[in-house]
Amino acid sequence: MRATVLTVSVLSASSFSLAPAQHRRPPLKASVLDEPAKSTPALDPDGGVAVTDEEVARKFVYDFGEGKTDGNGTQRALLGGKGANLAECSLIGLPVPPGFTISTEVCTYYYAHDGTYPLSLDVDVKASVARIEGAVGKRFGDASDPLLVSVRSGARDSMPGMMDTVLNLGLNDESVEGLAAKTGNERFALDCYRRFIAMYGDVVMGVQQRHENEHEPFDAVMDQLKAERHKREDLDLTPDDLRELITRFKALITERSGEEFPQDPYEQLWGAIGAVFRSWGNDRARIYRAKYHIPAEWGTAVNVQAMVFGNLGDTSATGVCFTRRPTDGENVMYGEYLVNAQGEDVVAGIRTPKAIDEMKTEMPDSYTELEHIRGVLERHFADVQDVEFTIQEKKLYLLQTRNAKRTGLAAIRTAYEMVKEGIIDDKTAVKRIPADSISSLLAPTFSADALERETPLATGLPAGPGAASGHITFTALGAEAIQREGRKAILCRIETTPEDLRGMIAAEGILTSRGGVSSHAALVARQMGKVCVCGADVTIDYSRGTLGIGTTVLREGDFVSIDGTTGHIYAGRVDAAPSEVNQVLNGKLDPDESYTYRIFQTVMGWADKYRKLAVRINADTPKQAATGLKLGAEGIGLARTEHMFFEGDRIHYMRKLILAAEDSERRRAANKLLPFQRDDFHEMFNAMDGLPITIRLLDPPLHEFLPHESSARLALADKISVPFEKITERVAALQEMNPMLGHRGCRLAISFPEIAEMQARAIFEAAAQVVAEGGQVALEIMVPFVGFKAELDNQVNTLHEVAREVMAYRKVSFEYKVGTMIELPRAALTADDIAHTAEFFSFGTNDLTQCTMGMSRDDSGAFLPTYTAKEIISQNPFASIDQVGVGQLVQIACDKGATVRPDIKLGVCGEHGGDPKSIEFFHRVGLNYVSCSAPRIPVARLAAAQAALADEERH
Template identity: 70%
Template structure:
């Protein structure tokens, strides 16, 4: 909410219309009287629910109350006003806090002060606003000074409150980026006058002068006086916290972590305790375990004679929590006991805040701590070993994506300390890659042939770049999003990838990559971090993950604790999941990697990628440029042995696991060169005129290739293409079944882009005919299925008819999303962010399936297919097959398996187990 709107509501608790006739409870108390518990996060937010729970189990929690998330919803639905009954409930809760503390809110002899903080269902650290020391004014500050016997402490609290309230509620902020924070400017000016360096060196009289100057600043900037009335302060703070639910930080955070805006935030009002009362007081933030690596050690930091914001603001350097054992041994021992109690009760690693007021310990909040992927896995495994949680609880606790962090290469830690990124893009393929810059597939291959590592840098990639992508250590593009061609292929191949780095200017003619004033040339080193999106000039050493080293036989499993953690979690996942997990793989190397990571088959082989290797692209182009069927068959005959060899390699790599092979899908023009020089070269190579090549390229041009002459439409127009591919598949299968070293084979032939039952019927007739011929000729029985990819809405709607010919469906959710939403995954980036900002789309539908829309098409396809063929095999091979949220959806609609890129196989296994246990 804008500051002006927050200010407008700061004067009183306005109401617009009465609450429903049935009494609704909007305020829940915690302390000696506690209304809530940890199960009420949707109503009390995570912070409020856990404060109530800590109070309930006897931890020293300062009393207070939580205003529910329902009030936040009401607030936004009713033009920043509150339910009618809220004022009375808040006053009653304040009275309870007064009774428990023995203090009075706004009292001129023994004042009760409050902190006012946000509290969403999911932790959003630092994203929303907080007010401390609320209730101080010119009268109560004198009482605080007298009661504490520490005048400086009292006025330090007052100046902090005025600064926070003036900023958060009244909107006193920098006018522009070049202006310093106005309160800090006033503070710095006074310190200079007083001849001191630190805030803590200011005397009580200095702080009184500072307060006077702060109030003048507020009056000057806002034309309003700082409020003296405690309740006016309270309602102003409550409005500001609700308003901060819609600040830019909070919105971006929600979008990143898929937190719905409709959830709203609670507001927690808690009696103040003070860590800034002298050398016997302190404040800190701690974790029950190390959140970076998961080690079971007490981890955190603290400051003596400070308030909470001092620890996180960086004004003073906090001390490691272990030093508290020397400075305050009694308090440290109490904290160790709290640490143990929190883990045993919440059964997860906790992140908590504490204050020590004159040697007495208070707990201000606890929450499940944010942690790295490695830490998430380690904590779950070790807590299970310690019997703090069951296997099922441990499986559910690990974010499925966390398992990826155990598999990616990483930059050397020491080298990273000396490096600063030039810029950043979208993290599209996790891991770290460093190598020389190349701007073409040819250069990438040449560098790889020489044994040099390289990073392929392109404005955007196309299928023609595949060779270079295979050869490169990493891929960097200045255009495209996380669902672009580069990103999709990179993830499948396990390549490090950064996409959409808009600050990167690539000039193919000059062979330069420019970021601001930094100009790198082809052959210069560049380093990219596909986990964070950071891009560095120069060479940064990398190392493969320990899991990768074990799987490749370069490290013994017993020597790698990381691998043991990985192996434990994967065994748990396989124990509980119901969904099968396959991989999308086009080469034997990809297939073997996926099998090592637990893939149970191949759910998608893209045959078009095979046509770019070696000389076969020439035969492919010869087929496309042919003037009649006879010439096409002649070219296809040359392609046949290449395809047969490709499929043989895949069958052998999979050793009897199912292999789903998609027939040719993209339009033919993608295989032809588009610039004059390349066209002339291919004309000379094929001994035909360049005019003929140009004419053919022109004739194949399509206004909308995605919806044009591609998929099964090619096979129907040119049945000989389907015939050649089917023959290659079945001859490869036959050779595996009849060779000296017989290899079992399970073949699934997939026809793409089917929308009409007749389309599939025509293609299956060709496939079955070829299969029969090969089996008769080779005298073998091949176990095979013929099915289709459901990737356009009509196929989902008419699935019952299509299932008459299809023995399996594989949902191609990449194209189903594009055709279902009418959005191009390569072009939607121009408006997707705006759609997310407005909550039209809660998340990128190309990354996580649109369950309410595209998901309904999947459900229709499932129901239609099973109505005709109850035993039909159902899978998904789109990019969503590796997305945990999508996997839960696919489990619930009853698919048999998901298929994803090799590096995502462990993620899918874990996500499938979590879906089964949900």
């Protein structure tokens, strides 16, 4: 290895702060050198710096574009998605401005070393800046013809708008005059400078909104100046106006930060690099990572790239386009652009842009080139691309491409059509479609009947399809408050910013008065599957709390309805209707008339082709069971018998059973309930027609069946002729300190055997009747809340005894299995013992999570948001299984059960059974099936296929 002496600046670690306002050059690793060396670095033939220290010699900076590209598209973990794709685009000859990527390893180092950098980084960055200078023929910091750069983030997975960007970096009071002279366009140079000062002041120096309803500070200053000068649009500002704006911007920075806006380009550069790394840890990035399960340890890369300018006049433009429409997946180029603008104007919604189709006539040559690039990108990346581009004086440049965020419908349709077009195969399509997105095809729309009675008061751009009605709120905090109250919110903003992320998550839908289909609101809404209408013809007044739609004025709290498919906005609440897929499934629409249904069925067929896990439904009624079958369920994994006690008068008999003082009285009440249960089971057996049904015996504590309000107790006393005092005494006697850990499940059945005997008789008599009628039964009886083998033995003896009586009396025979729910840690740890009796295990992961983690699914909402925000936990453990802790118990139970009973059937019946990440885990540990609610069945089918394919790749 060649040795090189480095010329570096060394600052003490104490001089560096992670505070938002910090913008000075970062210190290097302070203990490495005592003072700067005197010689300049020697570069190796590839342009890298060779040094003897192993840590220092490690490569942290990767060049791309125009003559030298170090990385490629496979290096997302190292270069981030943006850097990897820019490198790949450079390699295939697309017009990418030159730049370099500082790797994600530097971000990791930065956080691990108190905001310092590896020793070689300063020199490496200067070397790469020099390469850009050579490629474009300009010098960084040159007063007469300056090189300007953009500094952008680049996470491994796209996180649109969550981290920071700085454009036009390198300008100062001197070089702005040189840029004006060089281009002959004073307004352009001053426009770049005012943009740079505002972005740098916000991102690096911390000049931001002080509270949610404060106008963005730099926008407020600009609006004030425009009002004074009687100018309506930003483009109306003259050079003199812009000079005054620059003066006011710099004064605002000094007032808010206590520091002067920096004039040294390298100080600006290091300030921006540090700000991008710090933004990985900002609040909105943490919220986004928590929602999409992006690990904090991944970090972000930083991309520094030569600026190209879309604001050089009417032959320049900037825009965003999608290679297919991201709202519904149609194979057309879709997007928008602005003439004489920079990219942030489009994505931030500052100006409402033009549809990309208008470029055909306004800039035909650029449109043709963009169409060509669209085809190249789709064929090369084999996926729909979201492309940022700039046209500088008729020359088109590609600034970024990434796999496009799209709606569920678009994700499914594009995968389906790309298979048909031969771009990908069905296995790739299955792996690509986000499993959760399939549920969007089942989401309701506004009913045709309702729309006939409604007139849209305004229309915007349809940015996130679907239908949503909710209460108007103008703040993220308001949306969260409405959600906590169990109501639905429509978040209404002039334009959204990343600070609105919490509200966007909480809201049912999003409505903005500015911005287009590639604005922040649209992009984030599509990824979240939220209904969204952007750039609507409405007036939003935060100070008055009003939403003006034509002549109608709605106030905060009023209902508004938005259609993200058509862009229409309605005052009040509009009734919803089933999706096309559900209409076909329910016989309301001919399958041949629905292209969406054809896609749905094809994709589900592909999933079934590759998955190994069976998928069942959690169903308590024949109607629910029938719905599950239509959606592809292969049986019932959980039939909760307690839900059957609440229909009609049967709850009164249940209450009589609970209130009975004598065994004989309890048996009489149980006998009244028996025919109701028998009829329910008979219907469910017939509905499933031989598919397996897992029936769980009574599980919840008895007090849940008794009324707690005095008025309800009085009514019950009159209804069943039991004294009010006796009911009150019984309620008090049954009340438990922690009913989730108390007298429930098999403990109830052992204490009150009449209940278990009645349920067993109802199940077996129904099965016997179906068999006698020529039907088929695949019966599995599940005993809940078992912690000891002796508890299960007790219940199995009762079940076998009743089964023998029923079969003898009815003169029929049928097979059945008896198993248990594994929902207590003790059951998991002693599963080998329990498996001597249990023929199957079904994991009740909700209760297993509660008991293992000491968290209540009902009460943990008070602290779980804080825990996820602080990254103590990565996600809600009741939404996606805690694989490290609870998952270990599942694995232990599976392994121990199999040692005693190699053919033991293993399943899961909690709502984790419909969560894609959990399903991937259940596949790995060897479960036979998952069971979930009806709307999650398509999600589970697709997720199970993805789990199987991922397992195939691992092996």
